[in-house]
Amino acid sequence: MTRDYSTFLPQKTTPAGAEIRRSIITSLGWRPFFSQQVSADELIDTPPVRIVEVHRKALHVVGDGIDTSIRPLPNVTVGDWIMLNQDDTLLSRALDRFSLMKRRAPGSNLQIQLIASNIDTAFIVSSCNPDFNVARLERYISLAMEADTAPVIVLTKTDLAADPEDYIAQARAISDAVPVVALDARGGAPREQLAQWCKPGQTVAFFGTSGVGKSTLTNALAGSDAIETQEIREDDARGRHTTTRRQLYIVPNGCMVLDTPGMRELQLMDSASGIDDLFADLHALSAQCKFNDCKHTVEPGCAVRAAIESGEVDEARYTRWLKLKSEDAENTVTMAMRKAKDKVLGKNIRKIQKKNKKSN
Template identity: 55%
Template sequence: MVRDYSTFLPPSTAMDAPALPMLTRLGWQSFFAQQIDADALTRTPPARVTRVNRTTVHLLGDGIDMVLPLVSDLAVGDWVLLEEDRAAVAEVLDRKSLIKRRAAGHDRQVQLIAANIDTAFVVTSCNQDFNVARLERYLALAFEAEVDPVILLTKPDLSEDVATFVAEAAAISDMVPVLAVNAKSAEVAAQLAGWCKPGRTIAFLGSSGVGKSTLVNALSGTLTAETQGVRTGDDKGRHTTTRRELHLVSGGFAVLDTPGMRELQMTDAADGIADVFSDLADLAGGCRFSDCSHTVEPGCALKAGIAAGDLDPARLERWQKLVAEDAHNSATLAERKSRDKALGKTIKGIQKKSRK
């Protein structure tokens, strides 16, 4: 029997969503197909991680809907190859993108948020949840992962000054589109259609209660992700989504809903931070000293910009804070990895001696 391998490749022409191959709907692209040959596709079929639990992962693929034991360092959105008997994961394919942060707590581990995302919708509300510094952090994570970010401002119907929120969000980066959307309106799917194309994978990132799950429901037309409102008085959100999960929707694309993240620490995100603050990085090139700290040195272009009223000192302070935080966390993680590697060698040495 000759197998039709076209089901493993992105379609060359547009199709209606129901006619799309399952793998295409899951986000299978040439980037992943080029990592394996046709024979390997038969022996070790690909599947995508749609949910990571404490000890297991949920996988979907062409004729595949199963739960397997968790393999370390797997993220929601990863593509894997299964063993011939489909009893275990044989290989994790190289990632097209990876969104990560320093995990909460004192051990400074890296937490994997999502892999192989095409577009990240960074969601905030037109109320007290709106926070420029937090948006800058989300955008830095997306840029570092080489994911296209879009800022969505929800609940515009509850604000009397939506234009101000839009202007403040748009001022963060000229590389990021900003849209005010009513998550409960019938028009929201059409507003986001340019990014929600068949075969693509999008993720919703943001605080609790800003409308991420409502947007997921609006795009799917069929999902009923649990939603809740915010607390009156401070506009703080309640956790409704408790885990990251990838959903297939009727438009032929995949949607990742994520829990709200109260803490968003940078690590290994220097390039992403530089992209968000590219205007400051360019201006810093005019400083007299190449290692200028932009604090007390003479000939500092950034200080001159502040004095002239061309640069917001709060924006400079936020940039310096993120750069310092990222450098500290990245160094700490590197030291930990080095210690773990040394400890592993020591343990292997002891085990080797004990066997003699």
């Protein structure tokens, strides 16, 4: 069957009152940003598909009339678009992303873990219970801001909290630029209160620790109970891992929803801009310090310390800011050194291989 790819290309004009055919590709998040990277011939020869799930030995991709698994490709993640070479899938081309969320991989290995790409809105979910943690929320928000993904804090289990307003106030104090939505994840509340972000063609993602209600929220948006959920442990308010991998779902209104496993460890790297955007007031104050390399601890003429002493800045927030900046700087430098070392090693290996080839 010959597919009509004309709707995938940028449209110059649309006649008044004309109906635009909504294809599966549009629902998957295809937009001019991607169509501008391909030619009409390429669209026909290698149809666009989106990675909706990443397995250890396969990628699950979906497109117009395509729903299949292919062999893994390097440096791709869930949410990526690729131009699928159906003759040899390893020759498929990954398109540039408009957003990418990543972190330093857990453990002692110096690796970068790609979390998700091409996400419009990151719903950062936390429960109104003892597991609520402002510092953790700030980490997720910094990660989203660095990725040019709009963060929204979603507070769940409000019906179980004795005083949900206290949690809401703490969340709103994090940043004026980050909306806060408090709801019961069950029933129709998520579809109603998250509707402004969950529009056709948009891709949203739920992030947070296990047990905060990410899968329940995804089920609510989808209008089904397809995703398994579990209750939290009563002794420490912590959740059990239900979702084991990141997966994109198409919900009935044409929005893509990413459900993610809980991340116990979230170390930032290459996130300096995101941290500066979240702590915009402290970043602005740091520019007024006497010394350009001020560490904002004991240096004379430090505008940040002066603001703390005058009561203008909360010291606990300042401490969290310093911790994130230090962690991000250390991980970024360490990863850069690792890349440089690998580059030198690779160069030496190629020299040896070339020398052996000549001698043979």
